[in-house]
Amino acid sequence: xxxxxxxxxxxxxxxxxxxxxxxxxxxxxxxxxxxxxxxxxxxxxxxxxxxxxxxxxxxxxxxxxxxxxxxxxxxxxxxxxxxxxxxxxxxxxxxxxxxxxxxxxxxxxxxxxxxxxxxxxxxxxxxxxxxxxxxxxxxxxxxxxxxxxxxxxxxxxxxxxxxxxxxxxxxxxxxxxxxxxxxxxxxxxxxxxxxxxxxxxxxxxxxxxxxxxxxxxxxxxxxxxxxxxxxxxxxxxxxxxxxxxxxxxxxxxxxxxxxxxxxxxxxxxxxxxxxxxxxxxxxxxxxxxxxxxxxxxx
Ligand code: NAP
Numbered sequence: 001x002x003x004x005x006x007x008x009x010x011x012x013x014x015x016x017x018x019x020x021x022x023x024x025x026x027x028x029x030x031x032x033x034x035x036x037x038x039x040x041x042x043x044x045x046x047x048x049x050x051x052x053x054x055x056x057x058x059x060x061x062x063x064x065x066x067x068x069x070x071x072x073x074x075x076x077x078x079x080x081x082x083x084x085x086x087x088x089x090x091x092x093x094x095x096x097x098x099x100x101x102x103x104x105x106x107x108x109x110x111x112x113x114x115x116x117x118x119x120x121x122x123x124x125x126x127x128x129x130x131x132x133x134x135x136x137x138x139x140x141x142x143x144x145x146x147x148x149x150x151x152x153x154x155x156x157x158x159x160x161x162x163x164x165x166x167x168x169x170x171x172x173x174x175x176x177x178x179x180x181x182x183x184x185x186x187x188x189x190x191x192x193x194x195x196x197x198x199x200x201x202x203x204x205x206x207x208x209x210x211x212x213x214x215x216x217x218x219x220x221x222x223x224x225x226x227x228x229x230x231x232x233x234x235x236x237x238x239x240x241x242x243x244x245x246x247x248x249x250x251x252x253x254x255x256x257x258x259x260x261x262x263x264x265x266x267x268x269x270x271x272x273x274x275x276x277x278x279x280x281x282x283x284x285x286x287x288x289x290x291x292x293x294x295x296x297x298x
Pocket of ligand 1: 142165166167168169170171172193194195196197200213214215216219234235236237273274277278
């Protein structure tokens, strides 16, 4: 039997911890509730479900969620000015520049107008540099979420042979860096595979845990993953499904039918890494709020 590692209980545990911290700050220290501003270039996004979930979970835990929508033809200068203003705004604790951006805008350049603390996505060059230097400030929520799931289900990472499929700066590389750190939720021996890896099966051979973030449906099957491994499926792709009102459904990288009875554990898509990522994002917001407010308290 392949065990499904559901994200909901992991997300609930994280959010319960955050509620306690929010309560302590708001009621005992009398800080104003944290404010997260989501900056969206164009009101329609391929990730609108993710955006709605951010707003819903923020409201649930007591984080003020504000949205700034900029026109799709906004210039790089105007976007930079908007982000610089949010950085200066004392009432704003955290800023999220939703991406992907339209092709004429450079995400790294834009997000560099935020301090490491306010950049709660954790993917500015500054935050990634700090993470790789071993002095993290904000870490991408998805990387934290993937590790939170294996921790919650007591899958050991220390000393394990782990593979990360994907090497993007926002997902695969920060996750691999966390896994290579020292400590109970790290100390793994890490292989990183990507689209130029000539033989995925041999790269994954011997893995105890596979973190897949390729965004390629049906990539992982019993033909290329070792028996009894744990798969954390970060990939998220929309595939046509005429039975759904939307005409599409979300799938991960793991081929669930092929892996059933082969892998020891798999995170489902949807319902695995996704909800935990939103919870970890709120954790980044609460951390930003606590560090700013504690610093400003006389
Ligand atoms: P990305 O920038 O497109 O990177 C994908 C990575 O996968 C690249 O490194 C690519 O290799 C590699 N890859 C592509 N095809 C491959 C193959 N056949 N075999 C091995 N490696 C392959 O995407 P991303 O931003 O990192 O996101 C990855 C996935 O995670 C997406 O599906 C995204 O939607 C999902 N995601 C989910 C969450 C969540 O909360 N669940 C959050 C963020 C992202 P190259 O470098 O050689 O091109």
